Amino acid sequence: MLSQTVFWRIAEEIPKKLAWTLMFLSIAIPILLWWVISNTGLIPSLFLPTPGEVWGAFQRLLASGDLQKDIAFSLFRVIAGFSLAAIVSIPLGTLMGTFPSIRALLEPIIGIVRYMPAPAFIPLLILYLGLGEIPKIMLIFIGTLFFNTLMVMDAVKFVPQHLLETTYTLGGQRKQVLLQVILPFILPNIIDACRVNMAASWNLVIVSELVAATEGLGRRISVAQRYLKTDEIFAGLIVIGLIGLGIDLLFRLLLRVSCKWAKD
Amino acid sequence: MLSQTVFWRIAEEIPKKLAWTLMFLSIAIPILLWWVISNTGLIPSLFLPTPGEVWGAFQRLLASGDLQKDIAFSLFRVIAGFSLAAIVSIPLGTLMGTFPSIRALLEPIIGIVRYMPAPAFIPLLILYLGLGEIPKIMLIFIGTLFFNTLMVMDAVKFVPQHLLETTYTLGGQRKQVLLQVILPFILPNIIDACRVNMAASWNLVIVSELVAATEGLGRRISVAQRYLKTDEIFAGLIVIGLIGLGIDLLFRLLLRVSCKWAKD
Amino acid sequence: TPNQQTSTPQNPNTSVKTALISVGFSAWPGWFPWQVSQEEKLFETNKVNVDLKWFDGYLDSINALRAGQLNANTQTLNDTISSVAAGSDQVIVLINDNSTGNDKIIVREGINSIADLKGKKVAVEEGTVDHFLLLLGLQKAGLTQADIQFQPLETGAASAAFVAGQVDAVGVFAPFTTKALSRSGSKELFSSKDFPGAIPDHLVVTRKLINERPQDVQALINTWFATLDFIKASPDKAYEIMAKRAGVSVAEYKAYNSGTKIFSIEDNLQAFSPGKDMKSLSYAAEKISKFLVEAGLTKQAPNLQKVFDDRFVKAYAAKQKS
Amino acid sequence: MHLEVNQLHKQFQTKRGLLTVLKNINLYVEEGEFVCAVGASGCGKSTLLRSIAGLDIPTAGNILVDGVRVTGPGCDRGMVFQSYTLYPWMSVMENVAFGLKLQGVPQAKRRQQAAYYLEVVGLSEFAKALPQELSGGMKQRVAIARALASKPKILLMDEPFGALDVQTKESMQQFLLEIWRTTNTTILMITHDVEEAIFLSQRIYVLSARPGTIKQELQIQLPNKSDPQIKRYHIFQKYKDQVMSLLTDGSMPVFCTEGESHSG
Amino acid sequence: MHLEVNQLHKQFQTKRGLLTVLKNINLYVEEGEFVCAVGASGCGKSTLLRSIAGLDIPTAGNILVDGVRVTGPGCDRGMVFQSYTLYPWMSVMENVAFGLKLQGVPQAKRRQQAAYYLEVVGLSEFAKALPQELSGGMKQRVAIARALASKPKILLMDEPFGALDVQTKESMQQFLLEIWRTTNTTILMITHDVEEAIFLSQRIYVLSARPGTIKQELQIQLPNKSDPQIKRYHIFQKYKDQVMSLLTDGSMPVFCTEGESHSG
Numbered sequence A, B: 001m002l003s004q005t006v007f008w009r010i011a012e013e014i015p016k017k018l019a020w021t022l023m024f025l026s027i028a029i030p031i032l033l034w035w036v037i038s039n040t041g042l043i044p045s046l047f048l049p050t051p052g053e054v055w056g057a058f059q060r061l062l063a064s065g066d067l068q069k070d071i072a073f074s075l076f077r078v079i080a081g082f083s084l085a086a087i088v089s090i091p092l093g094t095l096m097g098t099f100p101s102i103r104a105l106l107e108p109i110i111g112i113v114r115y116m117p118a119p120a121f122i123p124l125l126i127l128y129l130g131l132g133e134i135p136k137i138m139l140i141f142i143g144t145l146f147f148n149t150l151m152v153m154d155a156v157k158f159v160p161q162h163l164l165e166t167t168y169t170l171g172g173q174r175k176q177v178l179l180q181v182i183l184p185f186i187l188p189n190i191i192d193a194c195r196v197n198m199a200a201s202w203n204l205v206i207v208s209e210l211v212a213a214t215e216g217l218g219r220r221i222s223v224a225q226r227y228l229k230t231d232e233i234f235a236g237l238i239v240i241g242l243i244g245l246g247i248d249l250l251f252r253l254l255l256r257v258s259c260k261w262a263k264d
Numbered sequence C: 001t002p003n004q005q006t007s008t009p010q011n012p013n014t015s016v017k018t019a020l021i022s023v024g025f026s027a028w029p030g031w032f033p034w035q036v037s038q039e040e041k042l043f044e045t046n047k048v049n050v051d052l053k054w055f056d057g058y059l060d061s062i063n064a065l066r067a068g069q070l071n072a073n074t075q076t077l078n079d080t081i082s083s084v085a086a087g088s089d090q091v092i093v094l095i096n097d098n099s100t101g102n103d104k105i106i107v108r109e110g111i112n113s114i115a116d117l118k119g120k121k122v123a124v125e126e127g128t129v130d131h132f133l134l135l136l137g138l139q140k141a142g143l144t145q146a147d148i149q150f151q152p153l154e155t156g157a158a159s160a161a162f163v164a165g166q167v168d169a170v171g172v173f174a175p176f177t178t179k180a181l182s183r184s185g186s187k188e189l190f191s192s193k194d195f196p197g198a199i200p201d202h203l204v205v206t207r208k209l210i211n212e213r214p215q216d217v218q219a220l221i222n223t224w225f226a227t228l229d230f231i232k233a234s235p236d237k238a239y240e241i242m243a244k245r246a247g248v249s250v251a252e253y254k255a256y257n258s259g260t261k262i263f264s265i266e267d268n269l270q271a272f273s274p275g276k277d278m279k280s281l282s283y284a285a286e287k288i289s290k291f292l293v294e295a296g297l298t299k300q301a302p303n304l305q306k307v308f309d310d311r312f313v314k315a316y317a318a319k320q321k322s
Numbered sequence D, E: 001m002h003l004e005v006n007q008l009h010k011q012f013q014t015k016r017g018l019l020t021v022l023k024n025i026n027l028y029v030e031e032g033e034f035v036c037a038v039g040a041s042g043c044g045k046s047t048l049l050r051s052i053a054g055l056d057i058p059t060a061g062n063i064l065v066d067g068v069r070v071t072g073p074g075c076d077r078g079m080v081f082q083s084y085t086l087y088p089w090m091s092v093m094e095n096v097a098f099g100l101k102l103q104g105v106p107q108a109k110r111r112q113q114a115a116y117y118l119e120v121v122g123l124s125e126f127a128k129a130l131p132q133e134l135s136g137g138m139k140q141r142v143a144i145a146r147a148l149a150s151k152p153k154i155l156l157m158d159e160p161f162g163a164l165d166v167q168t169k170e171s172m173q174q175f176l177l178e179i180w181r182t183t184n185t186t187i188l189m190i191t192h193d194v195e196e197a198i199f200l201s202q203r204i205y206v207l208s209a210r211p212g213t214i215k216q217e218l219q220i221q222l223p224n225k226s227d228p229q230i231k232r233y234h235i236f237q238k239y240k241d242q243v244m245s246l247l248t249d250g251s252m253p254v255f256c257t258e259g260e261s262h263s264g
């Protein structure tokens, strides 16, 4: 007979209190480990700064106003690049998912191009778009576009055939089916795909800010790398992680507010 | 009444012949466009080489044996890094999807870390792992791990509750449910997640080969960038794209062979 | 798409009305003076409208010039030759400095001669002056790159790898030299001081700029020498500006000074004239060019005839005399 | 309204070759009639209804609605599927009004009409609820209201009460008869439940097993349908025996291996 | 085997507060008995069965199997769900043998036993087929064979024939009776179909609407179950009337708004 358990419950809820404790430990244990290891002095602080040193770097950057500027610039670039990618990929993915013909027309080329590393496009982007914000944004755009398109496309697969047929029998035309049935149905999946791929955009922030950026979190990290200011690298990474977490929660909120009908 | 159409069919098959024609056009049109634009001479070949020049570079690299070596090294690194990521992320994602407690324990920290750009870890990887193959492989590993974990975790959501309950009533223990029911059920999704994330691994090949690589497609591209050998950049990108396409098709084949029961 | 055109001049009070020139520069003691020109408004004084663009990555500045996103850039001779070889039309109009020790090959304890490098791991950023310096050193000892374990790494990463003990030697330029030397027992094996004239740094402009707006190029050169005068006149202020740009203290900055020989107008005139040793730029260029081809870094030797243009330094010298 | 199906043939291309599903189907439905079609599982009932709805294209033969040939789906033929295909993101009111929206009826008017049909199906107080808040029977009623709201010439129903429990099913049958009487709609309904067919319809078509042909047409004349005891009447039982024996061909297999007969 | 349910209470925590689903349930099943439970939709039948299976934990009261208290699911209580929950990646044979595999029975022996039960359900020739190649009735038979193969002390069935068409359903009923007689299994079955309950069982529990209580216990004595005309017998009709009136309380609502009554 199956034994009773709380921790090893499968696909059942666990008590709220346990869940919160575990989530707290999820953050606390790594920080504690970091604190212990870095304070033993076994690893020189050049390679692994202590939490205190990183906190110091964080405060230093904050006091000088650099961090705020970095955050503002990087946020702007990532959000701009990501939004552009979303604006293109959502209709594109929906069309590809809806019409097998458009899928046949675009899938092979996208299948090839999506494997090409975004950093390879830097010289071409500089060439055509200069050194301003546009090439940086475009790099993030390119690096996010294809993943998002494919994930949106996959979502359309889950629209029940009956829903489409019902719409036809109610007198719906193809365009109406697309805009008034398929699109609202996959909206939760679109939001979820965007949530996942926002991280892909952030992963490009360093590469994109290699393009003649004078501020930004990615640039801060790469300069810190050059001069081996490990504390600043860590501070930059942690700030990016926390911003990411915040954006993630915002997307979840958006999903909850805009798609009440969808189960989480 | 809904008009009849072939091209604009929604969620219906289109004739095989049309599909193949469109797929051919998908590759042919971009190549043609490239050929026309590059041959007008409007854009200097320093910035946009002609297909002929790229073909020349390709043959040159092939003749010298460099390309074969580059492909071998990059393939090795990407596959090693990706496989490591798969080996960790598949059990991890499955555990997180299966046990809400493990999910609570790991999701917050993964949620933060996955936003951190992989290139930021280069100095740390060099410090801890040196300059050999290991830091290159680890970079790809880090960059792929979290996406794959989350996608595997999401797949577990789709295991029907009834399947688990049936197993319990047949006398199944939790471990058996995990290994003999959940895992085989999500296998097709795991293969699909791996297919998508293989592209993420390839996207890191340039960055990872910045770590003291003397060969590899990524390194070939960055050296070509350095010396403005645009034809070699293009040749490298196209080779990566084609390898990617090949791997993609292999994954689809694997899915078909190993999961005959899954609908495509 | 040069967005520079649309941006407003820094100082609307001056009567400078010429189109904006974008000039790139990056971290090198010989180039930090441009920051002084900017902050002391010496561009305006010399009636040139400059958008001075700082690059964290030197490589990016080279790419930007090639891509036509800059009108001028500060770079080293070997990079200029590579660019020209790749088909970019660039002209050297001013020599800022020669490296006289700021480029170093630094080794760990136990390596005492160039010959000892044989079979050792040496990290250096591929295609940079330090790569060039390393190869020059190896050549002198009768070795080639094949005799060492070459580790191509970005300069910052290279010095980090050296400090972490991952490599036996490293080729870096200031200020990364300081960091590399922080590894205990490490020392300088040789430096650019041992190869005078091999590593000149200069201002490169596009041919288009020379053809269309020679007077602006002249003004740039005038500004440079005016800046050198300013540094001489008020060194404290100038060093403060330069140290800040470099991200180091004034004391540290001054330490780099000896490793770079800033070129006066006389040095410029001499370097631009033909000669049979490395003091002559054209002679050095020939050597470097040959070297790059032999190392397989460029496909063919570029035509170096049109790379040098000494008329602007000459004009400045003439004006000084009069 | 006059529906006519002439010499309808339908074949499907399957892996094992051509599968003839419908053969020589001739039938008609008059204005205001309530006709049922019964037949073994897999005999092609759904295919027949889908062909009439314009969702499947017949291999041969034609379907005429008021003399006009059917070439695709349209709002003149409303359809109610077995599964409750409501739009999950729309409120009950919006679901009912959706057909009118597709046809461009202005907001105020369609709200008014939808409200009327919600009244008819007795769900006025649930106008603002989401489909997921409704029970199965309620969802099915919304689907019927939605089909009725577009004022189709004929209402096609494919086993609409198959998934309901006995009690709900009986009340839904009563309710459908009420609707039919009140709105005077023409109805063609498919069912597995012989009692249901006899109870509801004026005429029954009995289809043979695959390939489906019309085996018999039966006129049903029951004295008093509103009598809850009607199923006990001798005449009711006689009809039932007649249909059952037509369906089972006298034999009732126990260990039959149905082959691929259950689908649709 | 002796199943005993004593004073069973079950409440669910819902958004609107505590929902009492089962109240004061007392019942028993003897060795070799075939017992049915009928009740309105939402009265808690599934909850009752799930509690016996150990899948739901009662709020109060206890369940004893041979005097041992039930605390979780186990293979002594086999379960057949309404939806055919076969493991889609296993062949029919593997599905049937899976319970034995979970219990560690060696391969050869479990194949032999599975083959026997496949023989019993008449599906020997489909041993190698995948579930998706089977019709609904065949799938249900595999599910029954699988439950039987683990030799449970009692077979619990939750509306096993709800989704089948009339013809298949009748043959499945015959078949289940056969099995029951041949294997002498103890069966507790839940159904909506009153005729089914009378036809199959020796005893019927009629449950009241929510909160479910046992309204009546009925001993069924039919002379000759194998007579296909049995449903016409007067005694059969009398039993049916009795159960129906218990269920409907004499009233048969037409426009009932079922509230949240349809679920589970």
Ligand SMILES: Nc1ncnc2c1ncn2[C@@H]1O[C@H](COP(=O)(O)OP(=O)(O)OP(=O)(O)O)[C@@H](O)[C@H]1O
Pocket: D012, D013, D014, D019, D021, D039, D040, D041, D042, D043, D044, D045, D046, D047, D048, D192, D210, D260, D261, D262, D263, D264, E165
């Ligand atoms: N798109 C299709 N491709 C191939 N075969 C099909 C297709 N649609 C239906 N069939 C086949 O046609 C036959 C009739 O199917 P249909 O769904 O019309 O039966 P049905 O009478 O509605 O059965 P049920 O009572 O089980 O719903 C089945 O054998 C089915 O497998």
Ligand SMILES: Nc1ncnc2c1ncn2[C@@H]1O[C@H](COP(=O)(O)OP(=O)(O)OP(=O)(O)O)[C@@H](O)[C@H]1O
Pocket: D165, E012, E013, E014, E019, E021, E039, E040, E041, E042, E043, E044, E045, E046, E047, E048, E192, E210, E260, E261, E262, E263, E264
């Ligand atoms: N996990 C749960 N949480 C909250 N309420 C539940 C849960 N499971 C069942 N219920 C509620 O308990 C009641 C009884 O459900 P149950 O599924 O047992 O009914 P049932 O008699 O099997 O109905 P049906 O005949 O429709 O299957 C329903 O009102 C249902 O909403």
Ligand SMILES: [Mg+2]
Pocket: D045, D046, D047, D263, D264
């Ligand atoms: Mg059907």
Ligand SMILES: [Mg+2]
Pocket: E045, E046, E047, E158, E263, E264
């Ligand atoms: Mg139930």
